[in-house]
Amino acid sequence: MLTVAAAVFAPTAANAAVLTLRSQAARLGIIVGSGAINPDYLDDPKFGQVLAQQFNSLSPENELKWESVEPQRGVFDFTKLDRLVDFAKQNRMTVKGHGLISGCCNPAWLEQIQTPEELRAALTVHFKTIMGRYAGKVDRWDVATEVLSTFGGTGLNANYFYRVLGPDYLAEVFRIAHAANPKAKLFLNESLVEFYPAKRQELYDLVTDLVRRGVPITGVGLETHITFSAPEPGVITGIVNSYKSLGLQVAITEMDVHLSPLPDNAEFTAQAKIYGDVVNEALTAGIRDINFWGFTDKHAYTWVPGAKPLMFDEQYRPKPAFFATWGALVSH
Structure with a gap:
């Protein structure tokens, strides 16, 4: 199906x-979204047109990070987030909140707090203010992102929240988030677990412990940033099944595919196969929430020199990866 779709439909904007x-996505009753949406990109009408045409969900790039939304204590700036939420409402899209805390992007005033009691108070105000404002508008949240070391095996990163609250800080922040909006879906978002078995097990053990203790967590987000080759077939299926046994959901949250350039854009054929294979396995495994880390190479970030990791090129023309993704959806 994927090969036929790519062959029959030449990659033109009209076809897309x-x-x-x-x-x-509507036919399947699932979410297909784009993350990494900086609201300034909406100044380009074509960007907004393709975003609303192709996706039924969006999430911000860095606009929800603490230093952006509460740069001074008690002083919140919702200008950019409001623009995204308003755009989503106008175009009948859902919004994912990415991400409430992370190891980076904390304002200086926050990291000056060095007592658990004061930090819990700051977290409570921060979460209640944000999640209260967007209750009914943002349906799911990446509560914490990249809490484990890059390749796993060393436990939780000793980030600011870990240092002040201790090794059980995740249980605390999920409980604070749940209290701020009991109806919201709450995810733990992590990188590279599709590629490193030890990290995959480490995350599973961490989440299993949270579930055992009644911590309010909805699911796990797989970032799915792919460099050079896809996860081994069956890995995503195994991950989904393991969390399903805990009563949890699995989402793909930030998918992109970074390949080195080849003559005549030959890398785009390999890229398309990876997109198609991963989306197909995700759907077959039962994932109902698939998100890409942007959609146009015009606004792509890559760590592979010259890579073009997204489904549309800089002129918003669909690449083979788009048609492979579309074909994977059609086949389900």
Whole structure:
């Protein structure tokens, strides 16, 4: 199905307008979203047009990070987030809150807090203010992102929250988030678990312990930043099944595919296969929430020199990766 779709439909903007990911997502009753949406990108009408046409969900890039939304204590700036939420409402899209805390992007005033009691108070105000403002508008949240070391095996990162609250800080922040909005879906977002078995087990053990203790967590987010080759077939299925046994959901949260350039854009064929294979396995495994880390190479970030990791090129023309993704959706 994927090969046929790519062969029959030449990669043109006209075809992409007809063959939308969003229409297939609606047919399947799933979320297909784009993250890394800086609201300034909406100044380009074409960006907004393709975003709304192709996706039924969006999430911010860094606009929800603590230093952006509460740069001074008690002083919140919702200008950019409001613009995203308003755009989503106008275009009947859902919004994911990415991400409430992370190891980076904390304002200086926050990291000057060095007592657990004061930090819990700051977290409570921060979460209640943000999640209260967007209750009914943001349906799911990446509560914490990249809490483990890059390749795993060394336990939780000793980030600011760990240093002040201790090794059980995740249980605390999930409980604070749940109290701020009891109806919201709450995810733990992590990188590279699809590629490193030890890290995969480490995350599973961590989440299992949270579930055992009644911590209010909805699921796990797999970032799925892919460099050079896809996860081994069956890995995503195994991850989904392991968390399903805990009563949890699994989402793909930040997918992109970074390949080195080849003559005549030959890397795009390999890239398309990876997109198609991963999305197909995710759907077959039962994942109902698939998000990409942007959609146009015009606004892509890559650590592979010259890579073009997203489904549309700089002129918003669909690449083979788009048609492979569309084909994977069609086949389900």
